[in-house]
Amino acid sequence: MSITVSTLMERAYEQSRPITAQLELTYKCNLLCSFCYNAPKQRSELVGDQWLTALDRLQAAGTFTITLTGGEPFVHRDFWRIAEGVRERGLVLKVYTNGVLLADRAKVERYAELAPFDTEISLHGARAATHDRLTGIHGSFDRLMEALGNLSSVGVKVTLKTPITRLNQRELREVDEVGERFGYKVTYDTNITPTDDGDLSPLSLAADKEFLIAFLADQVRRGRRGLSPRPVEKMKQNCGTGRTTVTIDPYGDVFPCIAWRRKVCNILEVEDFAAVWQGRAGRNETLEFVRKVADEVPRSTLAPHEEGGFASFCPAVAEKETGDAYAFYGAARVSGLVKLEAFRRVRGEPGTVTEGERLATDGKPA
Ligand SMILES: C[S@@+](CC[C@H](N)C(=O)[O-])C[C@H]1O[C@@H](n2cnc3c(N)ncnc32)[C@H](O)[C@@H]1O
Ligand code: SF4
Numbered sequence: 001m002s003i004t005v006s007t008l009m010e011r012a013y014e015q016s017r018p019i020t021a022q023l024e025l026t027y028k029c030n031l032l033c034s035f036c037y038n039a040p041k042q043r044s045e046l047v048g049d050q051w052l053t054a055l056d057r058l059q060a061a062g063t064f065t066i067t068l069t070g071g072e073p074f075v076h077r078d079f080w081r082i083a084e085g086v087r088e089r090g091l092v093l094k095v096y097t098n099g100v101l102l103a104d105r106a107k108v109e110r111y112a113e114l115a116p117f118d119t120e121i122s123l124h125g126a127r128a129a130t131h132d133r134l135t136g137i138h139g140s141f142d143r144l145m146e147a148l149g150n151l152s153s154v155g156v157k158v159t160l161k162t163p164i165t166r167l168n169q170r171e172l173r174e175v176d177e178v179g180e181r182f183g184y185k186v187t188y189d190t191n192i193t194p195t196d197d198g199d200l201s202p203l204s205l206a207a208d209k210e211f212l213i214a215f216l217a218d219q220v221r222r223g224r225r226g227l228s229p230r231p232v233e234k235m236k237q238n239c240g241t242g243r244t245t246v247t248i249d250p251y252g253d254v255f256p257c258i259a260w261r262r263k264v265c266n267i268l269e270v271e272d273f274a275a276v277w278q279g280r281a282g283r284n285e286t287l288e289f290v291r292k293v294a295d296e297v298p299r300s301t302l303a304p305h306e307e308g309g310f311a312s313f314c315p316a317v318a319e320k321e322t323g324d325a326y327a328f329y330g331a332a333r334v335s336g337l338v339k340l341e342a343f344r345r346v347r348g349e350p351g352t353v354t355e356g357e358r359l360a361t362d363g364k365p366a
Contacts, residue, residue, distance in 0.1 A: 009244065013237065016278050016291075017062035022258050023051065024069055025076040030097050032136030033124075035165070035202035037195045038071060045250040046268075048078030052085045054248060054267045061090055061274035063118070063246070069096035069258075071250070083114050091119045096161075100140055102147035112154040119151070123186070125158045126174030130167055148182045160186040164212070165205040170340035172215065191312050191335060192215075196261050198320045205297050205330065209338055216342035227343050229309030235298040238313060242290035246277070256290045260316035290315070293325045301326050307336030310343065 013018045022054070027040035046054070055066065073079055074097055082345075087092045099121040104107050123144065124134035131141035141151055151158050160179050162168065164255045172188070179186040192206045209216075219225045237243075242256030242264070249255065254264040254273075264286045265276050275281040293315045302308030305328060312335040315325040322329050344350070 012244045013240060015337035016243045018277055019063060020065045021058050021063045021264045022067045022069055024071060024249045025073045027071040028075045029072040030075060030100055031140055033134060034136060035192060035205050037193055039195050039197035046252050048081040050268060051082045055085050055089055057267055057273040061277050063091040065094060067094040067096060072098055074101040087114050094118045098122050099144045099147040102150060103143040105150050106152040108148045108154055112156050118157055118159055120159045120161050123162050123175060125168040126171045126178050134167060152182045158184045160184050162186055163189045163192060164207045166207055169207040169211050169268060172346045193317055194320045208335060212338045213341045216339060217345040218303050220346045227339060230299040232302040232309045237294045238297040239294055241294050242287045259314050260290055262286045301328050307340045311336030
């Protein structure tokens with residue numbers, strides 16, 4: 001009997017199985033992106049053996065996709081042991097990286113042997129000057145281009161990821177061309193988030209709203225993405241936080257997802273992690289809270305607003321920006337209004353909101 005991905009996701013949601021785990025191996029990094037959301041602490045980071053224990057505990061709880069991220073995961077001294085540990089357990093391996101350390105052919109050949117399911121690499125512009133300005137390291141673009149050449153020559157699947165900022169918004173067509181040159185798809189992220197400890201300064205890099213409307217409409221017209229409202233009235237949940245997703249930071253602390261830094265437990269302190277996640281080890285306030293918010297947000301926060309179905313709403317960001325996980329915060333409203341306007345533009349409908357006016361008044365990021 002075959003089973004579709006959406007049935008699998010639904011079941012995982014109902015049974016609270018953390019099927020996708022993001023492991024932040026280290027907060028050390030070889031780049032210095034000014035907007036980076038990481039918030040390192042003065043604590044000892046987990047070593048290889050400890051990460052292998054974490055893998056066993058996650059697998060027992062039903063995890064089957066492991067994303068290694070950071071910081072820069074390739075900087076962790078036990079990266080290879082951990083990545084091999086993922087594959088030896090038959091788990092799906094994904095890696096998020098800035099790619100710089102893959103400008104090394106031998107390393108890329110070793111990496112290809114792990115048969116990673118996907119490798120998401122950040123590309124911050126089509127020109128060295130733009131990319132390097134955002135990463136803070138001169139030469140990072142050239143190393144990345146070398147890495148992409150190595151990866152494509154050994155047939156490793158890569159998805160390029162570009163967070164859209166004020167600094168790179170004018171060269172996105174060329175960013176597409178970089179992807180085409182190597183045969184890799186580029187995905188764009190229109191949301192710049194606060195840091196994990198609540199610093200809002202990365203938001204100052206967010207792209208212009210007028211630009212984003214035109215960009216999204218153009219992407220839809222060129223068949224590069226779809227754009228339709230989420231049926232927020234009928235949705236069971238806003239996202240899988242605390243149910244189907246789990247994140248572990250370099251100190252072993254477990255969080256309900258990459259964005260929400262409310263601690264669930266420490267993975268090394270709970271032998272039966274599955275029991276914690278499924279509530280058999282007693283009540284867990286964090287899990288109870290985030291699950292309740294994820295269930296309620298579509299109707300309580302999004303449905304009352306015309307742009308709600310289009311908004312990229314993250315309750316963790318809402319809490320960081322306003323202190324209230326249910327608040328329809330500035331950047332979420334902007335994301336909704338931008339997509340609503342792009343949607344109307346593609347359909348040739350006149351906007352009931354003149355984007356200039358409404359975005360500038362009530363949709364401003366906090
Ligand atoms: C924290 S990095 C870790 C992996 C790797 N070092 C890299 O840069 O790809 C994960 C992703 O988050 C993105 N990112 C970092 N800070 C961000 C922020 N404040 N808002 C949106 N995306 C951000 C990065 O560009 C990268 O694509
Ligand atoms: S490369 Fe990744 S982890 Fe490093 S500073 Fe940039 S966004 Fe942060």
